[in-house]
Amino acid sequence: MNNIDRLHSPKVMKDILSKYGFRFSKGLGQNFLIDGNILDKICDGINLGKEDEVIEIGPGIGTLTQALAERSKKVVAIEIDKKLIPILGDTLSSYDNVEIVNSDVLKLDLNELIEEKFENKKVKLAANLPYYITTPIIMKLLEDKVNLESIIVMVQKEVAERMQASPGTKAYGALSIAVQYYCNPEIVTIVPKNVFIPKPNVDSAVIRLDVYDKPKVKVKDEKLFFNVVKGAFSHRRKTLLNSLSASGIGVSKDQIKDMLDNLGIKENIRGEKLSIEDMGRLSDMIYELNNK
Structure with missing residues (x-):
């Protein structure tokens, strides 16, 4: 050649x-x-x-x-x-x-x-x-x-x-x-x-x-974070509350509702509205609840 x-x-x-x-x-x-x-x-x-x-x-x-x-x-x-x-x-x-x-x-x-x-x-x-x-x-x-x-x-x-x-x-x-x-x-x-x-x-x-040298958001449990993300988008026509409560991440629907209230997130919102930072905060709250 x-x-x-x-x-x-x-x-x-x-x-x-x-x-x-x-x-x-x-x-x-x-x-x-x-x-x-x-x-x-x-x-x-x-x-x-x-x-x-x-x-x-x-x-x-x-x-x-x-x-x-x-x-x-x-x-x-x-x-x-x-x-x-x-x-x-x-x-x-x-x-x-x-x-x-x-x-x-x-x-x-x-x-x-x-x-x-x-x-x-x-x-x-x-x-x-x-x-x-x-x-x-x-x-x-x-x-x-x-x-x-x-x-x-x-x-x-x-x-x-x-x-x-x-x-x-x-x-x-x-x-x-x-x-x-x-x-x-x-x-x-x-x-x-x-x-x-x-x-x-x-x-x-x-x-x-x-x-990035470090991930964009710091989370307490990376595996849980990605499970929450996966759960949030698993049923795109459902609300975030219903999607997460059906995703098997170990928390009840009422507990998820309380977490969303604490984060100032409406319970009828869909997963695609949440930023990566919102997902990080939510997964950290789930982590804390599961590790009390």
């Missing part, structure tokens, strides 16, 4: 795929990006500089990897599909700052990988993931408190809107709070479906998640 070949070029991509007899896997949800402007926006979106070190999840044939490698100090790319490993060895052979790891990121200890490959420095993470697995991977990164400065990912447009949503909006829900507990989300750009091979069914968005 020539140094000047751009992997996002449809012709270059088709030639590579033909050379290796590669077929897209529906099971792995593979869609390869063919727009260099979007690659630039991803790199710009995480302020990628020459001293930055990056983990990439799902490099495919190396389209985004190439852009990351040219603008950063080091890239470690994690690819689950064994059939893509020899292709990546070819397409990225000109880049001595790229290392490919053949592994399932959901089974990988990323903190251990960062310690080994990056001397435990905070790194940036970029991913263009199959949409069915995006949310589980993002939540694993956040819940495992992986040593990351920021995450930039391509997700379904609707999912990006849910991650960034504010209380009281239609898109606001448990995912909004889960993401915003750990980081500040910002949509970088909307990506039309016609810039991928093969073309997906929906438009996408690039979203950056700037990871």
Whole structure:
């Protein structure tokens, strides 16, 4: 492969795929990006500089990897599909700052990988993931408190809107709070479906998640907090009082009513009206009641 070949070029991509007899896997949800402007926006979106070190999840044939490698100090790319490993060895052979790891990121200890490959420095993470697995991977990164400065990912447009949503909006829900507990989300750009091979069914968005050093709210029991959040959104047509009383969090309907009164929250309010701070205060009151 020539140094000047751009992997996002449809012709270059088709030639590579033909050379290796590669077929897209529906099971792995593979869609390869063919727009260099979007690659630039991803790199710009995480302020990628020459001293930055990056983990990439799902490099495919190396389209985004190439852009990351040219603008950063080091890239470690994690690819689950064994059939893509020899292709990546070819397409990225000109880049001595790229290392490919053949592994399932959901089974990988990323903190251990960062310690080994990056001397435990905070790194940036970029991913263009199959949409069915995006949310589980993002939540694993956040819940495992992986040593990351920021995450930039391509997700379904609707999912990006849910991650960034504010209380009281239609898109606001448990995912909004889960993401915003750990980081500040910002949509970088909307990506039309016609810039991928093969073309997906929906438009996408690039979203950056700037990871907090500490969670946005301090709670007495993190597991209980997320159970309260899950309960609050488990029946979106029900009031918060009815949703929580049916969620099995260990407090009665009357006790929840008293807590809402103490917090100045109307009992007929729905979960989507509560801020992350409201959820934190409510979960702490439940914790205190359960630990008297």
